[in-house]
Amino acid sequence: MTATTERTGAQSLVLEDLHKNYTARGRESFHAVKGIDLDIRPGELVALLGPSGCGKTTTLRMIAGLETVTSGDIRVGDRSVADLPPGRRDIGVGFESYALYPPLTVRENLAYGLKARGAKDADARVEAIAERLEMTDLLPLRPANLSSGQKQRVALGRALVRNPPVLLLDEPLSHLDAAQRQRVRRELKVLQREAGCTTIVITHDQLEALSLADRLAVMDAGVIQQFGTADEIFDDPANLFVADFVGEPKINVLEGVVESPGLVRLGREGRLATAATSPAAGSAVTVGLRPQDTREARGDEPAVPAEVVVFEDLLEFGSGTVRVEGLDTDLVVQTPAGVRWRRGDVVRLAAAPRRVHLFDPDGGARLR
Numbered sequence: 001m002t003a004t005t006e007r008t009g010a011q012s013l014v015l016e017d018l019h020k021n022y023t024a025r026g027r028e029s030f031h032a033v034k035g036i037d038l039d040i041r042p043g044e045l046v047a048l049l050g051p052s053g054c055g056k057t058t059t060l061r062m063i064a065g066l067e068t069v070t071s072g073d074i075r076v077g078d079r080s081v082a083d084l085p086p087g088r089r090d091i092g093v094g095f096e097s098y099a100l101y102p103p104l105t106v107r108e109n110l111a112y113g114l115k116a117r118g119a120k121d122a123d124a125r126v127e128a129i130a131e132r133l134e135m136t137d138l139l140p141l142r143p144a145n146l147s148s149g150q151k152q153r154v155a156l157g158r159a160l161v162r163n164p165p166v167l168l169l170d171e172p173l174s175h176l177d178a179a180q181r182q183r184v185r186r187e188l189k190v191l192q193r194e195a196g197c198t199t200i201v202i203t204h205d206q207l208e209a210l211s212l213a214d215r216l217a218v219m220d221a222g223v224i225q226q227f228g229t230a231d232e233i234f235d236d237p238a239n240l241f242v243a244d245f246v247g248e249p250k251i252n253v254l255e256g257v258v259e260s261p262g263l264v265r266l267g268r269e270g271r272l273a274t275a276a277t278s279p280a281a282g283s284a285v286t287v288g289l290r291p292q293d294t295r296e297a298r299g300d301e302p303a304v305p306a307e308v309v310v311f312e313d314l315l316e317f318g319s320g321t322v323r324v325e326g327l328d329t330d331l332v333v334q335t336p337a338g339v340r341w342r343r344g345d346v347v348r349l350a351a352a353p354r355r356v357h358l359f360d361p362d363g364g365a366r367l368r
Contacts, residue, residue, distance in 0.1 A: 010042035010196045011077040011165040013063070018072035020058050020222075032058045034222040035072070045192050045199045047209035050219035051245070056202045057096075059219075060168050063200070064093045076166055089166075092197070094159030096171040098151045100143040106130075107139040110158050117162075129161040132187055148175040153184065160191055167192070167199045173208060185211060206246055218242050240364030243288045243357060249319070252294070252331045255361070256287040263302060264358065267326030270304030270349075274356035276367050285367060288357035291319070291334040297350035304349045306331065311341040322347065 020033040033055045048056045061067040065086035074082045081089045114122035130136045152175040173181045210230045217227045226238040237243035256264045261277040297303035306322035318335035358367040
């Protein structure tokens with residue numbers, strides 16, 4: 001076992017009906033986190049994914065003890081930590097804002113927490129984590145002499161070097177350039193697996209979340225909208241927000257009408273088969289159709305006729321923008337390598353019925 005991976009024993013992390021209200025005299029209270037429930041297994045890496053302002057960082061700060069809990073419980077293993085001060089929770093935190101000590105060198109910043117806890121191998125662990133994150137040359141420098149990306153690597157290293165049973169990382173890769181981000185992302189996953197610590201990564205970057213996490217919690221407006229594996233969230237979104245937020249290119253969101261159970265009408269002449277059977281005939285629905293799932297129709301299956309507006313040959317695949325008569329929104333379609341469309345071509349489009357998602361046009365709930 002390396003110096004960076006002295007095991008502390010992974011712990012489960014459970015959030016139970018967790019709420020956070022902010023109140024100020026003369027102002028209406030703000031309900032930032034609205035009853036979150038999460039059950040994270042020991043050693044699991046979970047990404048908390050969502051747009052800015054959805055409550056991700058507030059949730060992380062409550063787990064770390066940096067924000068008070070309005071109501072609910074936080075359990076690490078078999079003990080409740082909701083009322084404990086941060087120092088007694090044994091939780092490591094990597095901040096987006098770095099939170100480095102300006103008078104100390106990088107080496108001293110990395111070793112500070114270890115030496116405060118009396119770790120005898122602090123220097124060896126600092127050397128090991130610095131080598132893994134390719135920042136050995138930064139060890140003698142102070143934070144004022146570092147770029148923002150270098151500071152973020154130091155903050156990440158300081159969180160990882162402690163090897164706590166629970167690790168919280170707030171946007172750990174956001175200030176790195178593209179090459180650094182890919183490299184550090186791979187190293188982060190390897191280090192987390194070696195250490196076995198239960199980890200939450202806060203991010204708004206879906207690629208980062210999909211590549212790092214065992215499971216994703218998609219959050220919006222203070223609520224966990226869906227919690228599951230990447231495949232579950234991509235293939236079976238719980239609502240329109242999840243479908244629209246996760247996936248690149250973005251899902252096509254279209255207005256449709258249920259013609260009969262299992263068949264939805266799009267535009268003037270388009271028909272698509274769908275696995276959803278609950279909406280009654282004549283019901284207005286929102287149709288979600290991922291570009292990756294859309295293909296040219298085969299034989300006489302239900303299809304949507306469309307005219308090609310733009311086609312981009314991206315070598316590994318193509319990307320076509322098509323117009324459907326009777327729809328206000330153009331569709332984006334991803335085609336296999338070797339397929340070539342020209343502007344003005346008329347194509348018939350279809351998708352597997354289970355890939356044609358229907359949503360309530362008012363609240364965005366999934367219709368099945």
